[in-house]
Amino acid sequence: MSEPRRLHPIAAVSNVLKTLKDSIIPILIIVVFGNSEGKIQLFITIGIIALILISGILTWLRFTYRIEEGELRIESGLIIRKKRYIPFERIQSLDLSEGILQRPFGLVKMTIETAGSGLEAEAILTAISKNEAQQIQDILSQSKKAHIELDEQIETEQKEEQILYQIKPGELILLSSTSGGVGVVISAVFAFLSQFAEVIPYEKVFDELSVFITGGVMLISLMVFLGFVLAWLIALIGSVLKYANFTVRKVGDELVITRGLLEKKQLTIPLHRIQALRINENPVRQAIGYASVYLESAGGSLKDADSSKVMLLPIIKRNRIREKIETGLNDYQLTDMFVPAPKKALRRYILRGLFISVPVAVILLYFFSVWGLFSLVFVGLMLILSYYRYKAAGWTIIGNQLVLRSRFISKTTVYLRKNRTQSISMKETYFQKQNQLATISAKAMSGSGATGGDVVDLEVEDVLSIYKWYSYTPENTE
Amino acid sequence: MLSKPQKRISKRGLTVWKISGALHSLIPFVLAIGAIVLTFIFDWPMWIIGVALIIFALYAYLAIKVFPTVRWKRWRYEVRENEIELQHGIFIIKRTLVPMIRVQHVDTHQGPILRKYKLATVTVSTAATVHEIPALDLEEAEELRFFISNLARVAVDDV
Structure with a gap:
């Protein structure tokens, strides 16, 4: 594959459509706000569209990719010529997706991501045949194997596929x-x-x-x-x-997630890039015993938040999460045993709820008198929510993972491994100090930003013990 | 009980904070002057002048005297072999633990006032968070940067 190749012509269509989409507003402005004669506007509009068409085709003509000397080499650019050489070792993942444009022609869109690519994915091959995609993947995995020969045997042994999760119609x-x-x-x-x-x-x-x-x-x-x-x-x-068709497969030490009916998406996450695990139960789902599970992963680009916050199990019975996670992610161990927030914290949780809802209610009552009475319902709801927030607050440590549970509206449980946690803070306000309460906050990496968990108003002793657990200084960890 | 971080930041840092507090007080000062001028021009009631002056005085007192002092008293840090610990905050006291092996890089930087007083701020970045130790002695800051970046480098090999 060392000779330069072009993308499938569909890429040109995709270019044109994308630019058209981006410039639809300027075009509309010209059409709407132009003079009433209308001829000039027509010409300008036609001119712009023609330009977009031509530049789309030229961009496609200029865009070539090839594989040479262990690098993926992409050359592109209409006026400014860009050459981008990506060494295989730096490629973190190849994601394939099939859009509406690609599907009829049996094509795929390949997104190449490297570690620490900032704002956008490192490279995108908009339309290549499935065959070519397979070839690139093969070459990549072969060259990676060549580098780590020792791992090769293990890898071929483990390469067996295991379906972890498949969404049912219900x-x-x-x-x-x-x-x-x-x-x-x-x-x-x-x-x-x-x-x-x-x-x-x-x-x-x-x-x-x-x-x-x-x-x-x-x-x-x-x-x-x-x-x-x-x-x-x-x-x-x-x-x-x-x-639709949401499927999670474990292939070797990677998780492969595929989903979508019209637009098929595929996402590959190496297990070692997982930074944290998050279980989310919104009130409705919690009531019927269901939850969703998310992964936070390193890498991925800012723009594409999807790739760092990955939905692993979109909906699943609570009691089946443990089995799925423990087979899929050998590193994580689930638990239901939490140390709750102390009783004295309940008062503070309730006060915090009233703090927002009561002034709002008072203002509404003042201005709308009778109709304002409805705001009392809001106060009531906030009270109930506050109570459930208190009930949700909890923490535990099992092995080398810290588990923090809290609720904003949905109940969230975050699993953070010690070696994936970037920093831990404890916070005390004056009033918390009076009651010997404190807030714990742990941060992990997610994409190019931060994620983590906070639990408000835990017993200060508990927070200190989490703090000690995280400390690397021996006298602290005694 | 966990030992609290011990080191304080430079006493000159307090002076710098007071100066920047004074600079911040210029805004309510200008607003107060504006209010007084408008009161005279439009014959507003005189109590407006009083209120404007009181607000300005209060702001200046807090920004120049109270907050810098409390902030300075609260600020503690400690750089150990395995981790960095910080404690700070005026209303909310926050203690943070950053393991050395998570540190990605360390920077020092100075604004014009800090430079005049030979101080610098050290910024410690992990993959997810950024932490700041403000207003350190320039030499100490340089030392710290060197120390942390050395430890951080050693640790990276371990992982």
Whole structure:
């Protein structure tokens, strides 16, 4: 593969579409705000589109890649010629995905990531045939093997595949119907409707409505209800398309995650790059005994948050997580035994809840009198949430891992290994000190940023013992 | 009981903080002057002048006297063979532990005021977090940087 190759022509189409998408707003501005004659705008628009077309094709023509002397060499650039040589040893992962454009032609998009690539992935081959992708992967893995001959035997022995998780249709529906995406769509619909608030002459409408309303309440509630159902359905379909066929395989010492119905995505995570494990239970899922499991991994780029915060098990029965994790990630050991926050912390949790909700309620009551009474519901909800936050707070140490559990809205349990934890802090405010309470905060690496866990208001002795456990100085760890 | 970090930062650091507190107080000073001028121009009630002056005085007192002193009193650090420990905070006291093997690099840097007083700030970066030891003696800062980067390098080989 040492001769330079071009991407499949589909890459040119993809280039053009991408630039068109990026420049749609300027084009619209020209169209909307141009003079009323319209001819000049037309010419400018056509000119821009023609330029985009030509540059898309030329970019494709200029883009070549080849494999030479243990490097992946990419040359590209329309005006400024760029040469990017990536040594194989520096390549951390090859991710394959199939977009709507690629699928009909049996092509894949290959994303090459290296350690510490900052803002964007190191290189992207937009459209290559599956054959070529396979070739590149083979060459890469062979050259890596050549470097570490000792590991070779072990690797070939372990290279057996093991399916760790495969989403079932029922779970897929459950996942989609209980995901936060539903909320996003609902609020988007509201935002969209509120745009019309200024256009619709409400007062006039209300005058007419008041006649109609006695009989119409039913109708309106029905409309609102239908709106919610519709929003929920949209989110559900989106989620189903995204997470269909979600499969996790363990291949050697890598996890390979594939998902997607229209757009197939594949993600490879070497086990040694995993920095932390996070179990998330949103209230709805918690109520029916389900949870989701995420991995935090090193590397990956800032832009592509997906690659550092990886969904490992999108939805799974709580009691089956342990088995999955312990077969998949030999390094982690799950537990249900937590040291809870002390009783005296409950008061502080409740106060914190009231601290926000009571002023809000007072203001609402003041301005809206009767309708403001609804804000009391909010106060009540905050009280309940505060109690559950208190219940969730807890920590434990098993072996060389620190486990922190807390709740904002969803209950989150973070597993941090000592050798993957970048720093640990304990915080004490004046009032915490009075009650001998403290906050623990542990940080691990995630992509090019930080992740971690915090638990507020633990017994100060407990926090100190976590602190001691983490300390590398012998007199502290006695 | 865990031994607390012992070393304090330079006494001159306190002076620098007071100076920068004074510089920060310029903003409420200008605002207070503005309020007084406007009061005279538009014949606003006189108590506005009083309030403006009190706010300015309070701000200046806190920014120049109270906060730097408390901050300086609280700041402790210790660089051990295996880890760095920091303790600081005015309202929230925060103690942080950074293992030497997690340190990726160490920097020192100086602003104009720090330079005048021959002080420097040391920044310790791990893969995920950045920690700062402010206003150290220039020599001490250089030493510390050298010390930490040496230890950090040794440790990398161990992992």
